[in-house]
Amino acid sequence: MNPDEGLVALSGWGRTAHRKAVVRRPSSDNDLVGLVQATSRLTVRGAGKSYGDAALPEHGTVLDMTAHNRILSFDQGKGILVVEAGATLNAVLAQTLPLGWVLPVLPGTAHITVGGAIASDVHGKNHPGAGSFGQHVLWMSLLRSDGSIHRLSAGQDSDGFWGTIGGMGLTGVILQAAIQLQQVDTGWASRRRRRTGSLKETLGVLRELAAEQELDPELHVVAWLDAHQAGRGVVDECRPARYRDLPRAVPPFPEQRGGSVRRSIRSLPGPGVMVRPAIAAASSARWKLSPAKERQLLPLTTALCPLDRAGSWPAAFGRAGLVQYQFAVPVEASDVLGQVLRLLVERRTTPALTTVKNLGYGTAGPLSFPIPGWTMAVDLPARRLGDGTMLRSVGDLVAGAGGRVYLAKDVVTDPALIPAMYPRLETWRRTQRRLDPDGRLTSALAQRLELLS
Numbered sequence: 001m002n003p004d005e006g007l008v009a010l011s012g013w014g015r016t017a018h019r020k021a022v023v024r025r026p027s028s029d030n031d032l033v034g035l036v037q038a039t040s041r042l043t044v045r046g047a048g049k050s051y052g053d054a055a056l057p058e059h060g061t062v063l064d065m066t067a068h069n070r071i072l073s074f075d076q077g078k079g080i081l082v083v084e085a086g087a088t089l090n091a092v093l094a095q096t097l098p099l100g101w102v103l104p105v106l107p108g109t110a111h112i113t114v115g116g117a118i119a120s121d122v123h124g125k126n127h128p129g130a131g132s133f134g135q136h137v138l139w140m141s142l143l144r145s146d147g148s149i150h151r152l153s154a155g156q157d158s159d160g161f162w163g164t165i166g167g168m169g170l171t172g173v174i175l176q177a178a179i180q181l182q183q184v185d186t187g188w189a190s191r192r193r194r195r196t197g198s199l200k201e202t203l204g205v206l207r208e209l210a211a212e213q214e215l216d217p218e219l220h221v222v223a224w225l226d227a228h229q230a231g232r233g234v235v236d237e238c239r240p241a242r243y244r245d246l247p248r249a250v251p252p253f254p255e256q257r258g259g260s261v262r263r264s265i266r267s268l269p270g271p272g273v274m275v276r277p278a279i280a281a282a283s284s285a286r287w288k289l290s291p292a293k294e295r296q297l298l299p300l301t302t303a304l305c306p307l308d309r310a311g312s313w314p315a316a317f318g319r320a321g322l323v324q325y326q327f328a329v330p331v332e333a334s335d336v337l338g339q340v341l342r343l344l345v346e347r348r349t350t351p352a353l354t355t356v357k358n359l360g361y362g363t364a365g366p367l368s369f370p371i372p373g374w375t376m377a378v379d380l381p382a383r384r385l386g387d388g389t390m391l392r393s394v395g396d397l398v399a400g401a402g403g404r405v406y407l408a409k410d411v412v413t414d415p416a417l418i419p420a421m422y423p424r425l426e427t428w429r430r431t432q433r434r435l436d437p438d439g440r441l442t443s444a445l446a447q448r449l450e451l452l453s
């Protein structure tokens with residue numbers, strides 16, 4: 001008999017971590033409860049858009065939540081949405097944006113599920129003012145591993161609530177959530193773009209904008225860096241456009257694409273196209289072709305989720321895949337950003353994509369990623385990383401500066417660094433053990449980083 005019969009091949013979005021597993025995809029609460037009660041080791045999976053092994057099992061069954069995806073109610077007056085956790089952000093926006101309501105936090109892709117957005121407590125480009133996704137969750141229902149369903153909110157089992165926000169699917173299965181949406185005048189964004197000549201100048205512009213962002217949750221800011229040229233960059237500022245800003249012929253809400261996820265494209269053979277000279281040439285062209293435009297009007301989702309137009313991005317890194325390493329450091333540790341870039345360039349592992357964003361205050365979630373300061377994300381060809389020693393030395397730099405890695409994207413971090421990076425890990429573990437006393441919920445990430453011990 002084929003030992004793989006009935007198993008499904010899964011990977012993270014970066015295609016570096018792979019597992020074969022039994023996958024179940026129930027749609028009703030009853031079926032979900034039955035499955036959870038009958039399964040001894042369970043890994044919860046949303047759209048599978050975490051880059052590494054967060055939604056992969058080490059052992060046991062995978063619970064795919066994408067069939068549990070109905071919008072249950074939407075209060076058009078107050079902007080309160082109640083939705084099942086397997087619905088994608090794109091599917092939510094397709095319903096609510098034409099009515100003038102948007103999710104207040106959008107990560108670089110809207111092809112993720114509401115459950116995945118809560119479990120990773122995702123952030124957008126407006127974090128200093130808007131905070132992270134979990135801050136807009138009014139309540140959620142959590143299916144615990146004993147089959148009981150609990151309602152959690154900031155006032156009702158707040159430890160369970162904040163332990164689940166950013167809890168990487170290890171406290172229970174999020175079934176439903178109520179989310180406070182933000183009202184917008186139009187479905188367009190107004191973008192201002194400017195070019196910077198060095199890392200120092202880029203960070204200076206970002207800091208100035210951080211002060212504005214703290215007062216304005218609608219101000220989205222991101223910098224792209226040319227890692228080959230000492231961090232010269234392009235800084236984008238976006239705001240939802242007001243009705244009065246639109247040219248007359250433009251409809252207030254552009255047609256919204258539905259929640260369909262594109263078919264995944266097979267990885268290119270060998271190293272793909274991500275080789276140093278090609279990356280350097282593309283980065284240089286991108287910088288040169290990005291002249292400052294005073295204002296440009298774009299569909300809001302195109303402006304905020306640019307990576308949704310690049311579904312084939314991981315395939316371009318070839319068979320070995322792509323590692324996105326994302327970390328946060330406090331404001332005063334801005335030197336670390338330059339040190340990391342220099343280290344990568346010296347070791348000839350120049351990133352294919354480098355972005356920096358401002359972060360503001362985090363949530364009460366002990367495993368939530370954002371801390372006030374900077375976050376940098378670098379997309380690296382996995383084939384250049386060998387046994388991961390170099391990124392582990394980056395981890396030492398980050399931890400030494402009081403920073404942390406983003407668990408939703410990690411595949412390389414030394415587990416010994418996690419307690420320093422997440423100093424409230426023990427508090428979270430107590431909540432996790434209370435909610436899942438038999439230790440049924442697990443993942444490859446949890447085991448690799450020893451999150452549950």
Ligand SMILES: Cc1cc2nc3c(=O)[nH]c(=O)nc-3n(C[C@H](O)[C@H](O)[C@H](O)COP(=O)(O)OP(=O)(O)OC[C@H]3O[C@@H](n4cnc5c(N)ncnc54)[C@H](O)[C@@H]3O)c2cc1C
Nearest residue numbers: 046047048049050107108113115116119122123168169174
């Ligand atoms: C192109 C791209 C851009 C991105 N940009 C950003 C960004 O700007 N900001 C940011 O913060 N993140 C970003 N991410 C990361 C992504 O938002 C997170 O990894 C997110 O968690 C993925 O959601 P998912 O539905 O795909 O969940 P999965 O990847 O399937 O799972 C992620 C985690 O959520 C848990 N989980 C999923 N559903 C449930 C549920 N119903 N109940 C309990 N746990 C659950 C899983 O166990 C796992 O731990 C980006 C990812 C991509 C691919």
